[in-house]
Amino acid sequence: MTVRAVVCGVGHYLPKRIVENNEFEATIDTTDEWIRSRSGIERRHFATENDTTSSMATEAARAALQDSGCEANDLDAIVLATSTADFTFPSAATMVQHQLGMTQGFAFDIQAVCAGFIYALANANALITSGQANRVLVIGAETFSKIIDWSDRTTSVLFGDGAGALILEAQDGNGGPSDRGILSTDLNSDGRFRDLLYVDGGVSTGSTGYLRMQGNQVFRHAVEKLASTANNALKSAKVSTNEVDWIVPHQANIRIIQGTAKKMNLPMDRVVVTVQDHGNTSAASIPLAMSVARDRGQIKRGDVLVTEAIGGGLAWGAVVLRW
């Protein structure tokens, strides 16, 4: 018998404020046409004054709990991926724990920027397969609107806010690729590329700072590294490309998503795409896409998913799982 971390619930939360591309035309030198053609983004949700990373994470968690039929006190752990926690500390995860009324177990944040949810899945999988937890709530939640320089047209049009959550639970498998649950993980980072994507603030500067990105440089790394990490994860899972039902990519740019699918020889009708409606929600983008795709009827029980992301660090990775 092999212990597998199996998805038993999924949910998401999007803040009510929706901003269409053309709203940016009033304040910066940009056009709806430029944003759509270069990124695939048409609109994004931004946090209202009532939304914080921890409040959105809590709403996504409640939706996932309801989907799973579990209560908060049935959880052993919360792993929350974010680069925009409400405070320097405590972790957003412990704030979610409290807001859910969960008084047992443990909770912590993971910070790997846009690759955060991949890192969170890998950590939750390790907790479950090593016997340290039986049921783990894994959340990606971000409020990138708080770290945007609204005068910078090269970044301000790209990002959005939101949260998505999965619940993973220990189930017995036979150790092969026909098992449900996480089948493999592949994590990578390379700090030499720090200057391509970073926030120019933090405890060393005394201010929160703003996101800075050399987008076209990140783009160059993205397609190659994403296809490579996804192929590595597929190989470890002993799953061939033609057995993949869905790629669930980080939703940063439709051209990166198309380029990665092409490099992997997978058609776009097997790719979950939400970037047009959410923009880039960093660590929230993958669980948001999974939840929306499940609601659309795209992802079904037994389907093989490969999910991949890259972001600041650079940090990147992929997970293969059977839903």
Ligand code: UT7
């Ligand atoms: O999630 C974390 C990882 N992040 C990513 O994966 C993002 C990766 N990068 C990208 O998605 C793309 O590089 C962008 C969407 C950010 C930019 O697209 P691009 O095709 O790489 O454009 P570029 O940066 O090479 O800029 C082309 C031109 C420049 O003008 P010049 O120098 O050619 O005159 C920019 O100044 O487009 C200009 N530009 C804009 N024009 C209108 C940049 N932003 C805008 C804008 N509106 N908002």
